[in-house]
Amino acid sequence: MTDQLVELNVTGMHCNNCAMSVHRMLEKKGLHNIHVSFASDEVKFTTTNDAILPQVINDIRGLGFQVIDNPDTHVEKYYQRLENKLIFCAIFTIPLLAHMILPWHWLHHDSIQLALCLPVFIVGLLHFGKSAWSSVKGGVPNMDVLIFIGSTAAFIYSLVGTIEGLGEQYRFYETSATIITLVLLGNLFEKRSVTQTTSAVKDLMKFQQVKANRVINGSVEVIDAREIKSGDTLLVNTGDQIPADGDILEGNASVDESMLTGESVPVEKKKYDSVIGGTIVQHGNIRIIATKVGSKSVLAQIIDLMKKAQAAKPPIQKLGDKVAAIFVPAVLGISLLTFILTFFVFGGGLQASLMHAIAVLVISCPCAMGLATPTAVMVGLGRAAKNGVLIKGGDTIEAVSQAKYVVFDKTGTLTTGKFKLKDVKIEGDADQSVVNGLISAIEERSNHPIARSLVEQLKTQPQQKVILKKATEERGLGMRAEDVDGNHYFLGASKDKGDSEYNLSLYKNNALLAQIAIQDDIKPGAAELINALRQMNITPVLLSGDKQSRCAEVAKILGIADVYAEKLPDEKLAVIDVFRKKGQTLMVGDGINDAPALTQADVGVSMNDASHIAIQSAKVVLLNTDLHSLVFFLKVSRHTLKTIKQNLFWAFAYNVVAIPVAAAGFLSPMVGALAMACSDVVVIGNSLRLKIKKLN
Structure with missing residues (x-):
């Protein structure tokens, strides 16, 4: 039996720990090729047994997440929306906090404070409690465990004080309610920020959601682009978006392909030329025959590659994942130790001991560590894609950022290929x-x-x-x-x-x-490219099957010192191996004879007009034939890795400083909850800077 790919849309995952609990559950079921993305709400795996699918869906729901049929048509229920939960909790939390500054004595009454806190606590119980219990069952306790224990401890402590009439020193209802409300606020910030990091894929997906004019027996009918079948004749007029990949049957047009290549100059198209779905006809009217539709179209394949790329983890993320996996149990231990030391050793009393322990729980933030890498990778890949550079894996970024050598094929890469x-x-x-x-x-x-x-x-x-x-x-x-x-x-x-x-x-x-x-003529910009690589401390190398004299001539003009000419494909592999032993090596090529070398290099880079095999073999495709896009790609990779390191530093530094401060009693649980929310926003905000950051 052959493996079948199963794709599910799963909502409710808001950090890397959530994704890890789903991943671990699917692994226990013996499923393969598992991919879980909390940012894009996607779960994918392969199985040879379709009968297991209903049970898998039930188990995912049992972890506290929702499996939905169609994200485009799915509408959350009013009480499930994070925004509505936050507004509801804030309505009760604000007057609860007001008793600390307003002279209204009725707000200080135990029963009033209990009545104000109880609705917020119930929301927190349903929102965080269910997720916390599910994550513990899944073997990967998440941030919600800490929030649930902290808010529940404050609530039960206050409730016991109210029932026993122990006085205001046992009244911490505002602490319980404020923790829940502020963490909901942080989750909302996080949700909206993560949505921005995945905007590049969503922008591309919008190009698929268009109408098409299908010609049948001389008449034109308007259909959804998803209804187009291979062989359909389509009419595309000025200003229309081309709804599918195809060949022009009649007419001429200027086509804006910037969504694909990042190149703003329109491309002139005539009869028999190919056009790509998602591009826009600026001037002219054409009739095309659809050749590639659905998942076979260029745009669909790019979207699929970008999703896979955003899911591929750079080696640097493994450190964050390992820490995040053991972080929650570690924090629980530190919180318990804080309570014991404060109460039994320093004689701080039950109230102070409990508040210090709760502060440790709520100020801890494994979410920031879980978000550090994927958010930066998503923004980096998105910016690259919008500028005509398609990177097939997030793990590629780290390899590229440390590149020491860039090996070029000559024909069609450094030269025009127009002989x-x-x-x-x-x-x-x-x-x-x-x-x-x-x-x-x-x-x-x-x-x-x-x-x-x-x-x-x-x-x-x-x-x-x-x-x-x-x-x-x-x-x-x-x-x-x-x-x-x-x-x-x-x-x-x-x-x-x-x-x-x-x-x-x-x-x-x-x-x-x-x-x-x-x-063959040298490509415009080739000399500037080689010069730019040198300024980035990267050594350019020429590797070609062409004659020694011709390769030497091109190398001399461009200023390349290392030249390997008259090499067959197997000989190219040997040269690539030599450079890989010296440092990270990129191979840039376009021909069928470059495919083995592109695969052998640490990172293979293919030109858009390359052969199909070369594109499939490469980890990076330059959709824009301008050689400057290679330099842009190298800069994006370096800045993305730099952003990941900054994010991990802030996430680790925050916890290293905040937990001891909270354990020592210098931070209240409410301030801790606010600081925790801010740490997520800082990490995601730093990632979003990549969208507009000047790449030097």
């Missing part, structure tokens, strides 16, 4: 038109930039049509073909060391038939 045919030298008495026909027939079967350029330029040359029975591409070598008469051909890189002007050779039945000379 000019200089000369075709015929060997023996072969006919020119036959040779031209052979080259076109063979190269039509390849996606390599050289092949595409040769086919395009030979269209104007006389050529005799050749019918091939089969043609295959060999990585790093060239094309092998066989015609209907049984003749075998090879068209690939020339190994003639003597005449470096001719790059390609054509063989017929192992006999040289022709040599082809082509030239």
